Amino acid sequence: MLGYKVPFVNPSKHYExxxxxxxxxxxxxxxxxxxxxxRDVEEFERNIASFVGTKYAIGLNSGTDALFFALEAAGIRxxxxxxxxxxxxxxxxxxxxxCGAKPILIDVGxxxxxxxxxxxxxxxxxxxxxxxVHLNGRCCDMEKLMTIAKKHNLIxxxxxxxxxxxxxxxxxxxxxxxxxxxxxxxxSFYPFKVLGAFGDGGIMATSDENIAEKVRLLRDHxxxxxxxxxxxxxNSRLDNLQAAILNVKFKHLSEWIKRRREIAGIxxxxxxxxxxxxxxxxxxxxxxxxxxxxxxxxRVLKRDELAMYLKERGVETLIKDPIALxxxxxxxxxxxxxxxxxxxxxxxxxxxxxxxxxKGEIKYVIDCIRKFYV
Ligand SMILES: *Cc1c(COP(=O)(O)O)cnc(C)c1O
Numbered sequence: 001m002l003g004y005k006v007p008f009v010n011p012s013k014h015y016e017x018x019x020x021x022x023x024x025x026x027x028x029x030x031x032x033x034x035x036x037x038x039r040d041v042e043e044f045e046r047n048i049a050s051f052v053g054t055k056y057a058i059g060l061n062s063g064t065d066a067l068f069f070a071l072e073a074a075g076i077r078x079x080x081x082x083x084x085x086x087x088x089x090x091x092x093x094x095x096x097x098x099c100g101a102k103p104i105l106i107d108v109g110x111x112x113x114x115x116x117x118x119x120x121x122x123x124x125x126x127x128x129x130x131x132x133v134h135l136n137g138r139c140c141d142m143e144k145l146m147t148i149a150k151k152h153n154l155i156x157x158x159x160x161x162x163x164x165x166x167x168x169x170x171x172x173x174x175x176x177x178x179x180x181x182x183x184x185x186x187x188s189f190y191p192f193k194v195l196g197a198f199g200d201g202g203i204m205a206t207s208d209e210n211i212a213e214k215v216r217l218l219r220d221h222x223x224x225x226x227x228x229x230x231x232x233x234x235n236s237r238l239d240n241l242q243a244a245i246l247n248v249k250f251k252h253l254s255e256w257i258k259r260r261r262e263i264a265g266i267x268x269x270x271x272x273x274x275x276x277x278x279x280x281x282x283x284x285x286x287x288x289x290x291x292x293x294x295x296x297x298x299r300v301l302k303r304d305e306l307a308m309y310l311k312e313r314g315v316e317t318l319i320k321d322p323i324a325l326x327x328x329x330x331x332x333x334x335x336x337x338x339x340x341x342x343x344x345x346x347x348x349x350x351x352x353x354x355x356x357x358x359k360g361e362i363k364y365v366i367d368c369i370r371k372f373y374v
Pocket of ligand 1: 061062063064065088089091092133159161162187188189190200201202
């Protein structure tokens with residue numbers, strides 16, 4: 001990372017700007033001796049539940065466990081089928097596999113989220129759930145999806161790991177937050193997510209009391225009280241110190257989302273009209289969506305050459321999935337044929353996007369890309 005003029009992420013700059021607040025909160029927590037599941041976790045759970053609009057939020061060690069526990073608590077088991085996409089981070093699929101169930105992968109639409117029109121043809125008598133993935137900070141079409149789920153009596157667990165704060169407007173004209181549509185929503189606080197800890201963290205949001213209760217048990221070895229075990233569980237608690245840090249950062253979340261949207265708008269304007277590039281939707285282009293731009297992803301021609309060209313000019317980019325998920329032989333998913341997903345594996349590239357990016361840095365990235373395509 002050192003040496004890049006515009007690094008893909010910049011955790012030390014992020015820290016520098018928050019240093020005083022963060023160090024004060026760490027000092028406070030350590031002085032109180034509050035290390036495991038203390039009031040900072042509870043406060044953070046309340047913050048997220050109220051932000052997302054669910055009754056409960058359960059702090060966990062990762063977004064992966066938030067997904068896995070939600071499925072587990074919803075009763076997904078062996079011989080069940082769960083529909084999701086292949087154009088996602090592997091955790092969306094591994095959570096299904098870890099429940100003993102079978103992932104059924106379908107293609108995404110033009111905006112990289114689940115193509116709701118392809119769901120019904122994959123529903124069988126074994127189908128129990130759908131996991132829509134709100135990829136890159138864009139909420140799936142949850143109206144279509146919830147209608148299908150209701151019609152076929154399917155559970156919906158939202159993978160909102162990349163989408164804290166993303167919204168979708170319902171037919172009635174009401175904004176609803178990603179993660180609050182289904183039975184549960186899974187969020188990640190991996191350091192480079194919209195809201196990131198200084199380590200791992202996750203949360204499962206739900207308004208279902210039963211699911212909340214079960215996940216609370218699953219994260220702490222089934223310990224209902226210090227002496228009563230209600231089930232077998234795991235060790236997957238959100239670290240109290242990370243929760244304290246997240247409470248500090250949470251105060252900045254809205255301003256960070258605003259800045260990400262601004263940057264996406266500047267990129268879109270600066271990169272418009274170049275043949276060979278397909279831009280993500282602009283922040284205000286879709287009246288029913290509020291994207292948080294976890295990632296800024298282009299579909300481009302000559303993708304690998306572009307990445308090399310930018311690297312030579314000090315711009316770090318990310319090509320996250322050069323091999324489509326279902327094409328990794330070790331995962332046992334190679335029976336799926338997903339033409340659009342396979343094409344995206346060859347064409348997508350992510351540009352740096354984080355609140356700390358300067359105007360000059362954004363302009364430099366745009367200028368380099370324009371030069372490459374002239
Ligand atoms: C990051 C991410 C996860 C997993 O979150 P972790 O906190 O890293 O376990 C799951 N799904 C998607 C789409 C993600 O981007």
